Amino acid sequence: MIRDRAAGRELTEDELIAAYAVEDRSVPRLRANFVTSLDGAVTVKGLSGGLSSKDDQNMLGRLRMLADVVLVGAGTLRAEGYGGLRLGSKRRAWRVEHGLPENPTLAAVSARLDLPADSPVFAEAPTRAIVITCAASPADQRAALAEVADVLVCGEDAVDLTAAVGALVERGLTQILCEGGPHLLGSLTDADLVDELCLTVSPLLAGPGARRITDGLASTEARPLPLLHILSTDEGFLFLRHGRPSHGTTPPAPAREAGRAAPLDPAGEEGADVSAAAAGEVGGAAFPAPVGEVGADVSAAAAGEVGGAAFPAPVGEVGGAAFPAPAGEVGGAAFPAPAGEVGGAAFPAPAGEAGGAASAAPAGEVGGGVSRAPEGGVD
Numbered sequence: 001m002i003r004d005r006a007a008g009r010e011l012t013e014d015e016l017i018a019a020y021a022v023e024d025r026s027v028p029r030l031r032a033n034f035v036t037s038l039d040g041a042v043t044v045k046g047l048s049g050g051l052s053s054k055d056d057q058n059m060l061g062r063l064r065m066l067a068d069v070v071l072v073g074a075g076t077l078r079a080e081g082y083g084g085l086r087l088g089s090k091r092r093a094w095r096v097e098h099g100l101p102e103n104p105t106l107a108a109v110s111a112r113l114d115l116p117a118d119s120p121v122f123a124e125a126p127t128r129a130i131v132i133t134c135a136a137s138p139a140d141q142r143a144a145l146a147e148v149a150d151v152l153v154c155g156e157d158a159v160d161l162t163a164a165v166g167a168l169v170e171r172g173l174t175q176i177l178c179e180g181g182p183h184l185l186g187s188l189t190d191a192d193l194v195d196e197l198c199l200t201v202s203p204l205l206a207g208p209g210a211r212r213i214t215d216g217l218a219s220t221e222a223r224p225l226p227l228l229h230i231l232s233t234d235e236g237f238l239f240l241r242h243g244r245p246s247h248g249t250t251p252p253a254p255a256r257e258a259g260r261a262a263p264l265d266p267a268g269e270e271g272a273d274v275s276a277a278a279a280g281e282v283g284g285a286a287f288p289a290p291v292g293e294v295g296a297d298v299s300a301a302a303a304g305e306v307g308g309a310a311f312p313a314p315v316g317e318v319g320g321a322a323f324p325a326p327a328g329e330v331g332g333a334a335f336p337a338p339a340g341e342v343g344g345a346a347f348p349a350p351a352g353e354a355g356g357a358a359s360a361a362p363a364g365e366v367g368g369g370v371s372r373a374p375e376g377g378v379d
């Protein structure tokens with residue numbers, strides 16, 4: 001049961017769909033969806049399922065239903081054991097009613113192409129999957145995968161995600177749902193391609209060890225992402241929707257090149273946009289009354305908090321006071337972080353890329369963890 005706390009009542013499925021639907025599907029939008037613990041962990045025992053719940057899985061199904069394409073990094077595909085991306089019957093029926101194909105397309109991002117062509121994610125895909133890679137990927141693997149998926153070469157030595165998003169949009173796949181993982185989100189953030197983050201906060205302290213929802217280049221600029229709404233469940237899960245406007249402003253050059261229209265507003269203007277968001281005007285996103293009632297919260301929360309400023313202040317930077325901020329998290333300095341986790345994107349990802357999860361292990365058996373949505377099994 002998902003509630004709009006401001007309205008003080010449970011939302012119906014139609015209201016929940018409306019809370020995440022966009023008004024104009026022709027406007028490209030990249031939405032990311034993650035689940036995190038209260039203390040910022042992206043996994044429990046190597047996988048995301050330990051952070052999830054029935055409502056969270058339903059949310060994932062809802063977001064998939066609204067997407068044209070589900071974008072997933074190879075690390076997540078390998079760790080979480082994705083199968084063919086098939087929605088449940090109600091969600092498929094909804095899509096057909098709304099003029100969409102029964103299922104969204106899955107697009108996997110990989111430079112090394114260590115993805116078996118006979119894996120269920122391709123073999124059992126109801127819609128032919130897409131593999132996004134770069135020219136430097138192994139030609140034989142590319143040829144093998146081209147038998148089971150459409151292979152898009154975007155970039156020379158590394159996958160150029162701006163080009164990749166542009167290529168998806170060119171195919172009419174404008175509504176992009178990124179399901180992770182952290183390295184992919186990190187690269188998308190670095191390229192300023194993330195328009196929206198739907199974040200489930202799980203009422204759980206996972207303890208140390210796990211990674212955050214983002215990983216990779218420590219030099220990535222911080223990107224403001226205004227609050228659009230907060231929903232919650234009686235069990236204490238929060239569903240945060242953060243996003244930026246995508247209408248009425250001129251996109252920055254990289255987004256224009258990619259055929260997108262999702263600019264980041266200049267510093268100082270975010271606050272105004274956020275207030276507009278509260279009234280249901282951000283990005284043309286359908287933001288119906290019950291959810292719109294969170295608007296007051298949004299305005300209050302956003303004022304002075306977004307506007308180009310960092311919030312909360314990074315560790316060690318509060319008032320210039322120094323307390324032992326871990327180097328490497330602030331200012332980009334290096335501290336003895338686990339190899340490949342901080343201070344530089346590790347692509348190809350090292351073995352054990354899933355926080356100790358062995359990528360070859362079958363879903364549900366990695367470090368005792370469980371998958372959030374194995375085999376496309378969410379509805």
Ligand SMILES: NC(=O)c1ccc[n+]([C@@H]2O[C@H](COP(=O)([O-])OP(=O)(O)OC[C@H]3O[C@@H](n4cnc5c(N)ncnc54)[C@H](OP(=O)(O)O)[C@@H]3O)[C@@H](O)[C@H]2O)c1
Pocket residue numbers: 033034035036041042043046047048051072073074075076077079080109110111112113114158159160161179180181182183184185187188215346347348349353354355357
């Ligand atoms: N809590 C959640 O919501 C959630 C969601 C998703 C995943 N996860 C967890 O996150 C872990 C996996 O995440 P991850 O960070 O290791 O993997 P990831 O972000 O899913 O995938 C990273 C991989 O994508 C490929 N890639 C190619 N070009 C890239 C580029 N430009 N930028 C980024 N990636 C690129 C590389 O694969 P190649 O080596 O094939 O080139 C790279 O190793 C798993 O433990 C999973 O359970 C949690």
